[in-house]
Amino acid sequence: MKRYILGRLLQTVITLWILATVVFFLVNVLPGNPGRTIYGNTAPEVVVEKYNRQIGYYDPAITQYGRAMKQLFTLDYGNSWRFNKPVSSVVWPAFGRSAKLAILALILTVPIAILAGRFAAKRRDSLLDRTIVTTGLATSSLPEFVTGSLLLYLFCVKWKIFKAFADPPAGTSFFGQWRYLLLPAIAMAIVYFGYVARMTRAGVINALNADYTRTATMKGLSPRQVMNRHIMRNALGPTIAVVAVQIGYLFGGLVMIETVFNYSGIGSLLLKAIVQKDMPVLQATIIMIGLVYMLATLAADLLIAWLNPRILLKAS
Amino acid sequence: MQPALDVRDLEVAYTVRGIPRAVLRGVTFEVAPGEAFGLVGESGCGKSTTAYAALRYLPRNGAITAGQVLVDGKDITGMDAETLRRFRAREASMVYQDPGQALNPSLRIGRQLIESFTLLGQSKSEAAESALRALRRVHIAAPSSVMDRYPHQLSGGMLQRVVIAMALACNPKLLVLDEPTTGLDATVEAEVLELVKELRRETGAAVLMIAHNLGIIRDMCERVGVMYAGKIVEHGPAGAVFDHPQHPYTVGLLRSLPRRGARKHQRQLATIPGTLPLIGSILPTCVFVDRCPLADETCRTVEPPITDLGGGRWTRCHYPERIGELAAPEPSVDIAMLAPSAAGDGLLELSQVSKTFRQRGADIPALVDVELRLAEGETLGLVGESGSGKSTLAKTILGIESRDEGGTVALDGKAVAGSTMARSADEKRAVQMVFQNPDSALNRAWSVRRILTRAVRKLTGVKGEAANTRVEQLAAHLRLTPRHLDLKPRQLSGGLKQRVAIARAFAGDPRIVVCDEPTSALDVSVQAAILNLLADLQAEQRTSYVFITHDMGVVRYLADRIAVMYLGRIQELGPTDEVFNGPNHPYTEALLSAVPSVDGQTRERIVLSGEVPTPANPPAGCVFHPRCHRMIQGVCDVAEPPLVEVRPGHSMRCHIPIEDLARLQQADTLGVGA
């Protein structure tokens, strides 16, 4: 186990390094002049040039790459070109807001989806199963902005149950915030419900077909005992993997939800950074989102290995 | 006395594409308390379905359509879910094929075993105690450490013991064993079978046993039923049925086995022409009629009655008295002419061949200093338990694995490169292979014609129309019809697929064909046809075979010489008859004694204790000494014996002189007779 964890950690670090390199290349092939971007078209050339020299814009690529690596390991990306303050003071609050939304969405999705998937697998080919599968397929294939817009119309415009923006006014109490966050979280949950439910269903059906399930049944265990003691443990592996991948997407991919609901999370920050060519913020956010994704998949792999130790054997 | 299991006119159907198709067509038999009853037959005959139906476990699309299953007088076909659950928990158990799959991979052994006892109402701590006792009962030496393990950390033999311990938790009245030793090594199989015998004596449970290996059934069961197409066609005491079969199918089955020391140059094996009817076929009369040499108009129109032969024997045949007319296969002239050429000029010569794998920085020697010669037209049998290095040796010859530096593999006296890629076209063409599993060996996306054409073109360099002609000749030679050429592998039966694979191997007139258990996935009647084919091809083309197998009957039939391997070393190498008749290496002796024979046991089994050591860390001295029943303390555990010629052409790696081995082995055999 220790060997596996260490190996997996090393993998994560290497992936992170590759990610940073890929981002470095992305940023460096983009045409753009940071000084000009910051000071605007009317600023004198001297000012622009001075700024560019200051941030090392004219340095050879290898020096710049070294700087990018240093930034990666210190997670210090200097000053934002747009906000003119440290990148960390821009990224962290946005990250916190996104995390809040993502966690709420996960809490809403995962338990219900697993239960639904399990239920569908048990009643395979029944009307209910088909309903769950088809609904899941339909909702999970929709772009989030479509789901979000439709929900917004129904709940905020037509029925006026929720507020149409997700950022609560300053000073709103911890619980008071949920009222603002719930609708965007539901929009996310609807999209992700299908993934998790379908994956759980597939996992449970696989386990139902396994020989050990036959053994458990022949032992004289009741169907419920077979399900709880023998099937779920084996069936959850792929589900956990999917949930982990989603955590990554919940942060980055949900820029659309944040846009629909005017929520200033990390997704909309990255969107802004792209549009405004704010490279330090852009790099920091992409790395941040990648980091979350990698840590989530790492945690998932460890959890799966703990649930099903045979994985360790295969991995080595 | 009330039977422990009473199956009456049981019919089971599987629904496939909306249509219920008959699998069991009225199966009737009884098993008395304490008795063991065996069901035999080829795959698809319905024996496993019967076993599972006896505990009312059917696939989702399966249903009992008629008949009754009474266990201890209670009809389980009508039980509600809860009663059935309690019945399974307390009165009947099952042992499965493939124990590695039968246990939950993510739960520790202890937890799974304890569960069987808590189901009986025991408390957690009582159950834990019982579990330890149960493991000791199946002779697991360190039960508490086994309880802490996960299934993937145990060997197949150990897992099957655990499954047996689990099955016996409730002291069942009925124990169903479904191919319990298929996939295990012969020596492990022997251990498991001995264990089952011992526990049967202790518990007095009635046993229903399913096996395709007739020897096992003869060894384990008092009575036997022979199944064909969902019906029992012959029934009676095991010895009587196997010694004097009274149904044409049983006769065919027994004659297709290579047994009683039969050799390829003495006679061909009998085969059963035709194939098993598909499930769901309408079979209004005799189920075997289409393949029966005795069948006449009556057989085609009237369902045969059960003919009572007395002594609990019956057969479902119109003409049991005509069984004697079934002709035994004639010795074929061609084959009689085939004599193993003198081991003089070596076609293939291996010297000092070793193969070391590296895993996690550790060296794992899979082959150690192998010396071998193979003459033209000769068959060398490679036997040994799994992990003995037989497959690695074959791969090294073929160049799939590169041998270690220092060894040589020579063809016609000329050394060849270690890897296939580096060999010349002629060298590639000279050595080909037939694989164990034809499903894996044939490209599923290709038609048979394409598979063969590609092999012909690539190996012989023949192109265009000439290649097509050659493919057709090749197919005809392997008794494939032109129609087969346009099919995909999945549309062929197992035997036909293996024929295609053999045809492909022979596409370039190879000098040597390596056969890796080519018949182990096939039924015996199909196996017989394949073995005959291989023998014929050898007779005509003087091809040499390296034949890997775990089936002693098969290797005795086909091989001229035999190499017995253990932990990557050749322990014994000699002419087939000498190796079989002895005096032989203690390991060979144990391997041979472990094989249950359909003709009844001639000598007591030598049970090899302990597991096969890992090649990474072989024992000091003779690598076999920790498991050897003739081990000499202070000698065998000190130095490894060299491979020496004990008789002309017969070498052995043993410290005990051959005269002593002869004496010891004779004494043991006599001991059983007395």
Added chain:
Amino acid sequence: MTEAIIPGAAAVLPPAADPTAPLSERKQARRENWRLIRRRPGFIVGLIISLFWVLCAILGTHIAPKSPTKFLAKPNISPNGAFWFGTDKLGRDIFARVLVGAREVLVVAPVAALLGVIGGTLLGLLMGYKGGLVDSVLSRLVEAVLAMPTILIALLAVTTLGKSRFVVICTVAALFVPIVSRTVRAAVLAERNLDYVTSAKLRGESTMFIVGREILPNVLGPIIVETTVRIGYAIFTVAGLAFLGAGPEQGSPDWGAQVNEARQSLNGGIWWPTVFPALAIASLVIAVNLIADSIQSVLEA
């Protein structure tokens, strides 16, 4: 608890095709799959909806009752007899814009998906068959790319390189390559150790031949499934890009862009400019996924 549980039960099932059938077995197997796919209601529904949108994409301006780009009436008229879906804030007919809007997505998405699948297949074949160092290095690279938020990276590329169709197609395809390669790699890994590959090596086949002719035909199933799934995601991504402002030039009808332009007025109760294009996207994406799902369940059964 399917038939596979009882050993032997699977063996007694009749083979997929009767061996006595006529020679064109390959075609027959395909026909059999096709027949099974056609029988699924999801496939039929998906196909009808998709065909409807394809028709709109092809005929577009010819079947639309009004012009999609002209300012025809007052802005923000709610749906009525003349303007079935109402008008947008510039007074254009939303119904016409929805019908014509299919074109953009249906040109860009399938092409991008196809390119992505081709690239991913090549990469996956290489990784799966070569294994070892090549596979390890490429796997890390793929993992790194997967860690990035797809749509935002696409947006980054499009904003930098220009909003042309060509750029969108290339970007989406490039982002799909690693995803597809993982699927193909897994399928190749399962094939690589089968004996037919060994047999090919024994007769001296080249690596190109083994990968292209021996293995590729056996992994086509997952690739076909992946293609349909990718088309769905491509629609998703292309619409998303348009929504985030990286769609085609202003004014031309595009569903994602329409939703984006109109969503600010949603709070004011003007729902039709948002809801109709949103539903259009929804119907197309769901339809494609229904088709993908049907193909997947038949091919993987």
